[in-house]
Amino acid sequence: MPNKVYHVQLSDEAYLQLHQYVQGGHKSARAITRARILLLADEHLSDEEIIATLGVDRKTIYRVRKKYHEHGLEKALQEKVRSGAPSKIDGRLEATLTMLACSTPPEGSARWTLRLLTDKLIELKTIDAISMETVRTMLKKMNLNLGSSSAGA
Numbered sequence: 001m002p003n004k005v006y007h008v009q010l011s012d013e014a015y016l017q018l019h020q021y022v023q024g025g026h027k028s029a030r031a032i033t034r035a036r037i038l039l040l041a042d043e044h045l046s047d048e049e050i051i052a053t054l055g056v057d058r059k060t061i062y063r064v065r066k067k068y069h070e071h072g073l074e075k076a077l078q079e080k081v082r083s084g085a086p087s088k089i090d091g092r093l094e095a096t097l098t099m100l101a102c103s104t105p106p107e108g109s110a111r112w113t114l115r116l117l118t119d120k121l122i123e124l125k126t127i128d129a130i131s132m133e134t135v136r137t138m139l140k141k142m143n144l145n146l147g148s149s150s151a152g153a
Contacts, residue, residue: 006065008041014073015042021077031077037064038076088127094138096126101144112146 010018018035021027027035033054040050047061068076100120105112114132121127121135139146 006062006069008038008065008068010038010042015039017073027077028079030079033060034064034077037061038068038073041065088130089134089138093121093126094142096121096124097135097138098142098144101139101146114146117146 018039021035022032022039025032033056036054037050037056037060040053041061041064045053047058050056050061051058064076097117100117101112106116106120109116114135117139118130118132118135121130
């Protein structure tokens with residue numbers, strides 16, 4: 001077993017802060033896991049014991065220890081910004097959806113449904129593809145209601 005390069009020794013204040021952080025429950029699961037890694041490392045548990053307790057990868061433990069050692073407690077708990085794809089939902093799409101949902105439904109329909117709205121957004125080339133669930137979520141976010149019979153076709 002290689003020697004640990006980054007030993008964790010928490011101050012009483014940091015230990016208390018981490019305990020409150022974990023008990024608070026208002027943080028992401030990843031952030032709480034990082035806090036637990038630091039608490040267990042402070043108790044001199046080996047990486048194998050931390051892996052067995054938390055089910056994390058050895059690299060995760062190494063990164064958390066290193067970040068704590070180099071940048072302190074706050075940075076050790078923070079997550080790196082993830083690249084991810086930019087959202088396809090923009091103001092133009094929301095405006096078009098609002099306009100459609102508030103307009104007269106197509107001929108032969110008593111009201112707009114999620115399916116009709118989804119199909120119309122694609123037909124208008126507002127977006128290449130969109131799910132009915134995304135349309136439903138957008139309507140909910142904008143406080144627009146189609147009524148009780150809008151769950152599909």
